[in-house]
Amino acid sequence: MGLLVEGQWKDQWYDTESTGGKFVRESAGFRDWVTPNPEARFAAEAGRYHLYVSLACPWAHRTLILRKLKGLEEVVDVSIVDPYMGEWGWSFSDAPGAIPDRLYGFDHLFELYQKAASGYTGRVTTPTLWDRKHETIVSNESADIVRMFNSAFDGLAAHPERDYYPEPLRHDIDAINERVYHDVNNGVYKAGFATTQEAYEEAFETLFATLDWLDSRLAEQRYLAGNRVTEADWRLFVTLVRFDPVYVGHFKCNLRRIADYPHLSGYLRELYQMPGIADTTNFDHIKQHYYRSHGTINPTGIVPVGPALDLYAPHGREAVGL
Numbered sequence: 001m002g003l004l005v006e007g008q009w010k011d012q013w014y015d016t017e018s019t020g021g022k023f024v025r026e027s028a029g030f031r032d033w034v035t036p037n038p039e040a041r042f043a044a045e046a047g048r049y050h051l052y053v054s055l056a057c058p059w060a061h062r063t064l065i066l067r068k069l070k071g072l073e074e075v076v077d078v079s080i081v082d083p084y085m086g087e088w089g090w091s092f093s094d095a096p097g098a099i100p101d102r103l104y105g106f107d108h109l110f111e112l113y114q115k116a117a118s119g120y121t122g123r124v125t126t127p128t129l130w131d132r133k134h135e136t137i138v139s140n141e142s143a144d145i146v147r148m149f150n151s152a153f154d155g156l157a158a159h160p161e162r163d164y165y166p167e168p169l170r171h172d173i174d175a176i177n178e179r180v181y182h183d184v185n186n187g188v189y190k191a192g193f194a195t196t197q198e199a200y201e202e203a204f205e206t207l208f209a210t211l212d213w214l215d216s217r218l219a220e221q222r223y224l225a226g227n228r229v230t231e232a233d234w235r236l237f238v239t240l241v242r243f244d245p246v247y248v249g250h251f252k253c254n255l256r257r258i259a260d261y262p263h264l265s266g267y268l269r270e271l272y273q274m275p276g277i278a279d280t281t282n283f284d285h286i287k288q289h290y291y292r293s294h295g296t297i298n299p300t301g302i303v304p305v306g307p308a309l310d311l312y313a314p315h316g317r318e319a320v321g322l
């Protein structure tokens, strides 16, 4: 675990001392956009962009889901890092489920960032969207990559008719995303990476208050923004699917499991059972990454064997909201 400082790799853990024990996520360093406009610097083209992901990472997972649902697998290819993140950060290997760097054969993801910007200072994160033409990083912000995949490649996608950010629902989706991001997606990290009791408890309480709110919302409506699946659902899904296997134990988010929530549990199963989604979810990478990579939280690196999950059980959501 570390970061680049003026282009040099420094091995260091998150600094929580200056923030009273709280984990504060940094903003992404590259925020350009692929657009359908052929004149643009980053124009949508088949075979031009490459996505670097970790299958463990919830932020990368949401981009893989949009790529799958939009039918972009032939348009944007991927490399998949090793699940273990050690002193050199993310690295490439031929571990099961990993795909070594297809473009440059690099050993570590930070080498890609050095290639994009030689004096770069910042974290080296997944997902990272790479442009073969300009040999640089377009974006390492998953929320933006999700939106690009939703619409920028529609001229090339197998499913241009699918829209996960529909115009009339944007206001609601943005509002839901905002709360889910702070309290749930990042909330589990705030609980897990806290280094004071107070910081942990604050994150814990907010997290479960928001899960309770989501559960009651899902009692009345089938999906977060109404009767159709939107990006708000996929952004929540990636945290829910990691919750019982990892966040309950490793991040001490243990008031309740998702399996204990009457509506969130069926909702999670329904999303998981949608065509293609299980293929994007790799529980081995998920568990290996968290339990082995965070030495301050789990010094032995032992990966728990359980829990037993039954995500293929009937979800029973057909009549909700009718």
Ligand SMILES: N[C@@H](CCC(=O)N[C@@H](CS)C(=O)NCC(=O)O)C(=O)O
Binding pocket: 001, 002, 003, 026, 027, 028, 054, 056, 057, 058, 059, 060, 089, 123, 124, 125, 126, 127, 140, 141, 142, 143
């Ligand atoms: N804002 C980023 C966050 C991405 C992120 O933090 N990814 C994690 C993996 S789950 C990472 O690569 N962490 C490495 C680090 O922070 O050094 C996004 O949503 O794309």
